[in-house]
Amino acid sequence: MLSRTVLPGGGNLKSAKDFSSRDHRRPCGYLFVNVLEWAQTAPIIIGGMDMSRMMRVDHFSIAFSGLSIFTAALIFALSSDFYKDEPHHLSDYLAILLFVLSGTLVLFSFWNLVMLFLGIEIVSISLYIMAGSRRFDIRSNEAGFKYFLMGSFASGVLLFGIALIYGASGSFELDKIAAYVSAGAVSPMFLIGTMLMTMALLFKVAAVPFHFWSPDVYEGSPSLVTATMATLVKVAFFAAFYRLMVNGLIGVHDYTGDILMIVAAATMIIGNLVALTQDNFKRLLAYSGISHAGYMLLAILSLQTNSSSALLFYGTAYVLATIGAFAVAIPVFSGMKYESISAFNGLGKKNPVMAAMLTMSMLSLAGIPPLAGFLGKYYIFSEAIKNGYIWLTVVAVVASIIGVYYYFKVILAMYTKDADEVAVKATPLYLVVMILCVVLSLVLGIYPGVFTQLI
Amino acid sequence: MITLLLLFFPLAAALFVFLAGHKMAAKLALGFAVIELAISGYAVSKFLKEGSDAFFVFKPWIEYPKVSFHLAVDGLSLLMILLTNFLTPIIVLSAFNRIIPRAKSYFALILMMQFALLGVFMAMDGLLYYIFWELALIPIYFIALQWGGENRVAITLKFFIYTLAGSLLMLFGFIMLYWYNPAHTFDIRELYASAVSAKNQSWLFWMFFLAFAIKIPIVPFHTWQADTYRESPTQGTMLLSGIMLKMGTYSLIRWLLPVLPLGVAQWGPLAIALCVIGIVYASIIAIKQKNLKNLLAYSSLAHVGLISAGIFAFNIQGLQGSVVQMIAHGINVVGLFFCADIIFNRTGSQDVYGLGGIRNKAPQFTTVFMVIVLGSVALPLTNGFIGEFLLLYGVYEYNTWLSVFAGLTIILGAVYMLRMFKKVMLGPTSLPAEGFTDLQWNEMLALGIIVVLVIVMGVYPKPILQLAEPALQLILNKSIN
Numbered sequence: 001m002l003s004r005t006v007l008p009g010g011g012n013l014k015s016a017k018d019f020s021s022r023d024h025r026r027p028c029g030y031l032f033v034n035v036l037e038w039a040q041t042a043p044i045i046i047g048g049m050d051m052s053r054m055m056r057v058d059h060f061s062i063a064f065s066g067l068s069i070f071t072a073a074l075i076f077a078l079s080s081d082f083y084k085d086e087p088h089h090l091s092d093y094l095a096i097l098l099f100v101l102s103g104t105l106v107l108f109s110f111w112n113l114v115m116l117f118l119g120i121e122i123v124s125i126s127l128y129i130m131a132g133s134r135r136f137d138i139r140s141n142e143a144g145f146k147y148f149l150m151g152s153f154a155s156g157v158l159l160f161g162i163a164l165i166y167g168a169s170g171s172f173e174l175d176k177i178a179a180y181v182s183a184g185a186v187s188p189m190f191l192i193g194t195m196l197m198t199m200a201l202l203f204k205v206a207a208v209p210f211h212f213w214s215p216d217v218y219e220g221s222p223s224l225v226t227a228t229m230a231t232l233v234k235v236a237f238f239a240a241f242y243r244l245m246v247n248g249l250i251g252v253h254d255y256t257g258d259i260l261m262i263v264a265a266a267t268m269i270i271g272n273l274v275a276l277t278q279d280n281f282k283r284l285l286a287y288s289g290i291s292h293a294g295y296m297l298l299a300i301l302s303l304q305t306n307s308s309s310a311l312l313f314y315g316t317a318y319v320l321a322t323i324g325a326f327a328v329a330i331p332v333f334s335g336m337k338y339e340s341i342s343a344f345n346g347l348g349k350k351n352p353v354m355a356a357m358l359t360m361s362m363l364s365l366a367g368i369p370p371l372a373g374f375l376g377k378y379y380i381f382s383e384a385i386k387n388g389y390i391w392l393t394v395v396a397v398v399a400s401i402i403g404v405y406y407y408f409k410v411i412l413a414m415y416t417k418d419a420d421e422v423a424v425k426a427t428p429l430y431l432v433v434m435i436l437c438v439v440l441s442l443v444l445g446i447y448p449g450v451f452t453q454l455i
Numbered sequence: 456m457i458t459l460l461l462l463f464f465p466l467a468a469a470l471f472v473f474l475a476g477h478k479m480a481a482k483l484a485l486g487f488a489v490i491e492l493a494i495s496g497y498a499v500s501k502f503l504k505e506g507s508d509a510f511f512v513f514k515p516w517i518e519y520p521k522v523s524f525h526l527a528v529d530g531l532s533l534l535m536i537l538l539t540n541f542l543t544p545i546i547v548l549s550a551f552n553r554i555i556p557r558a559k560s561y562f563a564l565i566l567m568m569q570f571a572l573l574g575v576f577m578a579m580d581g582l583l584y585y586i587f588w589e590l591a592l593i594p595i596y597f598i599a600l601q602w603g604g605e606n607r608v609a610i611t612l613k614f615f616i617y618t619l620a621g622s623l624l625m626l627f628g629f630i631m632l633y634w635y636n637p638a639h640t641f642d643i644r645e646l647y648a649s650a651v652s653a654k655n656q657s658w659l660f661w662m663f664f665l666a667f668a669i670k671i672p673i674v675p676f677h678t679w680q681a682d683t684y685r686e687s688p689t690q691g692t693m694l695l696s697g698i699m700l701k702m703g704t705y706s707l708i709r710w711l712l713p714v715l716p717l718g719v720a721q722w723g724p725l726a727i728a729l730c731v732i733g734i735v736y737a738s739i740i741a742i743k744q745k746n747l748k749n750l751l752a753y754s755s756l757a758h759v760g761l762i763s764a765g766i767f768a769f770n771i772q773g774l775q776g777s778v779v780q781m782i783a784h785g786i787n788v789v790g791l792f793f794c795a796d797i798i799f800n801r802t803g804s805q806d807v808y809g810l811g812g813i814r815n816k817a818p819q820f821t822t823v824f825m826v827i828v829l830g831s832v833a834l835p836l837t838n839g840f841i842g843e844f845l846l847l848y849g850v851y852e853y854n855t856w857l858s859v860f861a862g863l864t865i866i867l868g869a870v871y872m873l874r875m876f877k878k879v880m881l882g883p884t885s886l887p888a889e890g891f892t893d894l895q896w897n898e899m900l901a902l903g904i905i906v907v908l909v910i911v912m913g914v915y916p917k918p919i920l921q922l923a924e925p926a927l928q929l930i931l932n933k934s935i936n
Contacts, residue, residue: 368593368619369586378582382520382630397627401620408612415601416608449518 061109104236143220158200164193174248181251218286267294268399310379317372324361324437346419372444469566484562488544581641621669628662660718670703674733689796733760738867765846773849780842802887812884816891838912
């Protein structure tokens with residue numbers, strides 16, 4: 001039972017192998033169904049489990065697990081056509097993606113710092129492989145190698161931090177650490193440990209000044225892997241970060257708060273400013289992802305109130321918009337053979353449906369009502385104001401105004417530049433995914449009630 | 456029910472027009488706009504019989520933050536709705552007999568715009584209002600972007616970001632208001648009832664004022680305006696100048712004055728000074744303009760400066776005048792831009808100094824253009840006169856010297872408008888005016904309606920004043936307390 005819940009990847013690896021036939025669609029369909037089936041049963045199975053205090057399932061973890069599984073399902077749906085030309089890799093790829101999924105599930109429900117580390121490593125190691133999965137593409141190799149070097153360094157820092165915290169507090173468990181902090185007399189060793197852990201997690205979520213890896217890795221990786229990193233993994237790391245701060249380290253919030261405040265402000269401003277100059281669409285999304293990390297850091301700062309539902313909502317809006325954007329971008333890139341913003345030139349004429357969907361996704365990322373991105377920003381800003389971060393919110397508002405500019409660069413390319421002759425067409429599955437994402441964005445933006453009461 | 460019908464009919468119409476295809480788009484859009492006008496006629500009769508209670512819609516919408524789908528219509532809203540629904544068919548009509556590529560999207564966007572504007576005028580919940588406010592920006596942006604002139608890309612982007620920046624400040628202001636009021640809601644009744652401390656009102660004022668000042672625009676936040684008006688297609692310019700900028704002046708009355716009265720009391724003098732500076736500045740710039748559309752844009756800037764000044768004068772004459780003038784200006788400016796479009800369409804020129812002698816070729820056109828120009832320079836018995844008179848009276852009550860400077864708008868307005876008319880229409884027939892054909896049926900119809908409105912409103916403005924007064928008095932009482 002444990003293996004089934006914690007490592008669906010392991011369980012499914014064999015079945016993926018079984019189906020690695022020439023027909024590229026069948027394993028995908030199979031895994032797609034499998035994930036959905038898993039999604040129905042998993043919360044019930046793990047809901048009653050204590051798991052020796054290694055993990056704890058609460059509303060937070062169930063809600064985020066739901067989001068994570070849904071995101072993975074969307075990515076699976078995109079996978080079959082993406083890997084059409086290389087059926088040999090397919091089963092490996094799908095199995096690794098399931099590993100990523102299982103890692104994120106660990107991150108949502110960890111109660112012990114060891115599990116946090118394990119979750120992060122399951123996700124990261126899988127990602128190192130996925131980033132470099134185009135073996136004959138030099139950029140993919142570079143991305144994988146770069147991510148591996150820097151990521152493993154960050155993991156080391158994380159481990160170091162965990163060790164120091166353990167040394168000071170005598171426990172890996174979140175509630176015991178919290179009890180140690182609230183008892184007073186926090187030793188400097190603990191604070192250093194906190195600092196190191198914060199740094200490592202900031203690296204993982206690509207916050208300034210630990211963000212340099214992300215544009216390069218996003219650019220070099222195969223597009224679908226980029227989509228995975230930008231959505232599934234990013235939200236998972238944020239949720240883990242939040243869980244760590246709110247359950248374990250809330251007592252030292254005065255200490256971490258100042259640092260996070262500066263980091264959040266710098267992330268929002270630098271992410272948005274540098275994005276202005278990008279020509280490559282994937283780099284653009286990387287910097288946009290960095291700026292969104294800045295907004296999400298606001299939720300992590302707003303610990304005094306229960307801002308987890310704000311984080312969940314924002315994460316969902318961000319995932320829907322980003323997957324929607326990739327669902328349009330991947331067919332465009334494969335048609336045009338290059339990945340800069342000019343690949344979208346004239347898409348409004350060539351394929352109005354895809355252009356409309358990308359427009360909606362970009363508007364949602366920019367935070368324009370009535371799309372979900374708007375309310376996501378609203379919740380985050382509102383929580384931050386409630387916690388007294390008024391000036392930081394002003395910075396966030398200014399940053400999001402800057403952000404509008406580069407999202408509109410994409411829209412402008414589609415509607416005002418001249419089209420060339422190359423036809424761009426999305427397969428039915430891609431169309432379904434992009435339309436689903438946009439419709440859900442609209443539904444969440446217009447009727448968020450369903451969602452905000454989850455946590 | 457009538458409220459929902461009034462609001463959502465244009466949205467349904469927009470979808471229908473989009474699905475119906477290019478050929479039928481213009482005719483369908485006109486049909487729908489006329490039906491919507493008929494609905495609003497029915498709404499007026501209902502309003503006169505039953506008062507604003509018949510229009511009240513309240514449904515809890517979002518649990519957290521507490522947002523409700525709260526629509527209401529009072530005299531002020533009703534007038535703005537009427538303005539919108541009167542102008543939309545005229546705007547659609549003005550596009551007949553013109554070649555418009557991708558017509559179905561064009562007309563669908565115009566109707567979308569109508570929907571969003573109506574929402575702004577009806578919404579009584581802060582966040583709902585904000586959503587409509589932002590929603591109105593999307594269709595006009597795409598109208599200007601896709602069907603605009605040569606420099607449209609850079610100019611519309613500037614317009615979009617400029618106005619969005621203001622809107623986000625307003626959103627920030629609304630969130631602060633949400634937490635300041637004890638009920639934690641955006642509902643306008645609570646916002647009216649709760650008193651925010653003077654210190655907080657002082658800076659919240661700027662959050663809202665900037666958003667509205669950019670939209671209206673008030674000098675020095677006007678730099679997007681002339682370019683955007685020039686580069687937009689005619690219908691886009693009409694929407695922007697005729698209706699959309701009224702969103703800003705309407706919001707001053709509806710949201711800024713009653714919600715933040717202390718802030719207005721503190722910063723009102725500065726705001727009114729900006730408005731008056733804007734009037735004089737815009738009038739002088741307008742005199743120097745050579746491009747017809749630019750001239751009209753700056754004249755519009757001067758007029759809305761006076762409207763805003765009247766609002767900040769904070770008395771009933773000023774508010775009454777501003778409402779009348781909002782309507783009059785909406786009608787006149789749509790007429791003027793349509794005339795400019797007709798001239799450009801026939802001659803290919805917008806150069807005031809290069810044209811001339813159109814009267815010799817097109818006497819009908821000259822007549823209607825003349826009437827609209829006279830309305831715009833506030834000749835007595837035209838609609839511009841009532842509004843400007845009340846506005847100046849309101850500003851005079853507030854401060855004599857300011858009213859003297861504000862009064863310059865009438866003199867300077869006469870200078871640049873009449874001079875423009877003389878250069879363009881009179882004199883010997885110029886080269887571009889050769890072959891100028893007189894009005895076609897759709898142009899005649901649209902301009903005819905406008906001319907009738909200019910005169911009727913000027914002779915008999917009482918219904919408008921009566922309709923607006925109770926609502927304005929209520930807002931004023933609230934603000935003074």
